[in-house]
Amino acid sequence: MGNDGIDSILREHRLFPPSPAFSDIARVPSASRLDALYSHAAADYEGFWAALARSELNWTKPFSKILDSTKAPHFRWFYDGRLNVSYNCLDRHLEKRADKPAIIFEGEKGDTRTLSYGELHREVCRFANALKAQGVALGDRVVIYMPMVPEAVVAMQACARIGAIHSVVFGGFSAEALKDRIEDAGAKVVITADGGQRGGKIIGLKVACDKALKSGGKSVTTVIVLKRTGQHIAMKSGRDIWWSEAVADHADSCDAVAADAEHPLFILYTSGSTGKPKGIQHSSAGYLLGTIVTTQWVFDIRDSDVFWCTADVGWITGHSYVAYGPLANGATIVMYEGAPTVPDAGRFWSVCERHKVTIFYTAPTAIRALMKFGDSWPGKYDLSSIRLLGTVGEPINPEAWMWYHRTIGRERCPIVDTWWQTETGAIMIAPVPGVVPTKPGSCTRPLPGIAADVVNEQGNTITKPDQGGYLVVKRPWPSMLRTIWGDDDRYVETYWKRFGKRYYLAGDSARRDADGYFWIMGRIDDVLNVAGHRLGTMEVESALVAHPMVAEAAVVGRPDDVKGEAIFAFVVLRGERPPGGVDDKITGELRNWVTDQIGAIAKPSDIRYVDNLPKTRSGKIMRRLLRSLARGEQITQDTSTLENEAILAQLQGKA
Ligand code: 7RM
Secondary structure (H helix, E strand, O other), X not given: OOOHHHHHHHOOOOOEOOOHHHHHOOOOOOHXXXXXXXXXXXXXXXXXXXXXXXXXXXXXXXXXXXEEEEEOOEEEEOOOOEEOHHHHHOHHHHHHHOOOEEEEXXXXXXXXXXXXXXXXXXXHHHHHHHHHHOOOOOOOEEEEEOOOOHHHHHHHHHHHHHOOEEEEOOOOEOHHHHHHHHHHHOOOEEEEXXXXXXXXXXXXXXXXXXXXXXXXXOOOOEEEEEOOOOOOXXXXXXXXXXXXXXXXXXXXXXXXXXXXXXXXXXXXXEOOOOOOOEEEEEOOHHHHHHHHHHHHHOOOOOOOOEEEEOOOOOOHHHHHHHHHHHHHOOOEEEEEEOOOOOOOOOHHHHHHHHHOOOEEEEOHHHHHHHHOOOOHHHHOOOOOOOOEEEEEOOOOOHHHHHHHHHHHOOOOOOEEEEEOOOOOOOOOEOOOOOOOOEOOOOOEOEOOOOOEEEEOOOOOEOOOOOOOEEEEEOOOOOOOOOEEOOOHHHHHHHHOOOOOOOOEEEEEEEEEOOOOOEEEEEEOOOEEEEOOEEEEHHHHHHHHHOOOOEEEEEEEEEEEOOOEEEEEEEEEEOOOOOHHHOOHXXXXXXXXXXXXXXXXXXXXXXXXEOOOOOEOOOOOEOHHHHHHHHOOOOOOOOOOOOOOHXXXXXXXXXX
């Protein structure tokens, strides 16, 4: 390649080894200890995971079988064992940690609440009893559409306690998106709140829920409503019940139902390359094991830690590193409901100072957004309690990494850049912080027991450094997804077909440098990453064409300083094309429309109106061309195959 020289100038060469002060007391304190884990996994893959499953989980019926690959790519782990996930997160800590804070909560307005393990256990039991009283049983689906309050975790844990399958829907999703998810999951119960608090505004969760259930969601018999904001909402008699009434009169103890290791713990919808989100189905034992060991290896969790993962429970990160992993380890977590900039850009740092956060885990988009406000905000706060920083959701640019390192970590804290997905359940590629030197922008190396690799079109390992290829995982791992809810064919097709059902295809491209460090390059499919949130271009396109004025739409990402990617839509209207391809009124309407259809996160930043979309002779939309156009780049692609070359000027915004 002709631009190799330029490429390597841009490569990142800085290396940040952990300080002895960090390594000395780390869970994995030395290269030899980490190597021992790798060697064990290499020598006896199943034995490695089985030993962890025995030491880290409490089983009601111990397993004797480890991995079943006979129906690959449908794998089963520890499949003759039985356990309860909620027992493993709560009950087993009660003897030693009943009074230890499990959740330190802070609302946007400054209200705080702490729940000890004993209190959390009682709340979960009471709510589990309430769910049973509403007819919820093993295997039933429960949709949780809640703000970031402790009750969201209580609801998830209560489902786990009785073997109900939860499906958390992010509170930022619209009524329409909520309805689709309720219907796909066939949920019996929806748990919501009157509203949530964010950016000084109230998010009308119950209103959205009512709207969703008005037009569909016929499987729902009960809606349980938490009073959070106190604004007036309608309660439909016979269907809606307040949380406080639902739990009244119920005991604060409730048997933890032993379920099969493979019993689905939850479904979580995520975007793919079609218009329809995928219901990623996770298991009980394997999933929990993945979250437990990664919380130990990557976050180096210890009893004295205060762990703050800023992700909403509506995303996988909020499942694995808010609701499950840290609790299963008996750690104290922080939950914050609200925006990072209320009342000012110092809020996150103020929360860290006041609650003495020791491990802080957030997304690059949040780091970039807060970095823009300057160093003075973090400078106002005592951040000396922090000992470890983490990032997730998208590649972090070296500039943001260095700011995080200097300004938040005060050059003292390792940064763990964690690559993983909704589908992988737990962190897959990340530094083990007491051992692995970090490089800004690299998630470093796969964790022990994770057979991640970079391969070429033929599925062969790319050994030459810095050559991009497909990121794959060559062996099943315990916390992997089990299927796509209600669409098993799509599971096989999306993740396994590409390499003959041998390798899991992550959908990311990556390269490995000469030190074996992984660098994630981006998606290979039509999935966008907007502010760390996964969105399919097709989802946004389907939403746009559902509007009566829109004939056709093509959506691409363009780089954005803060959000990583912003959404750029090329739209063909049914009527006349607006002069110059711009119409603020229609654009305003379409942006609101997309917000209604999916949620504000999917709102296009730019809409350009054209007479035709650029298509090849075979009728395929030329997305690569559109991506260049959205970036305002010079067109280097061959446009001679364009059906209508005359529209180039329109696409460029020049006509
Ligand atoms: C945890 C989560 C998954 C996609 C994934 C990547 C991107 C996530 C990183 C990253 C570079 C990272 N789940 N991604 N983490 N890219 N470095 N550390 O985000 O299902 O919502 O998204 O996010 O493209 O495939 S997710």
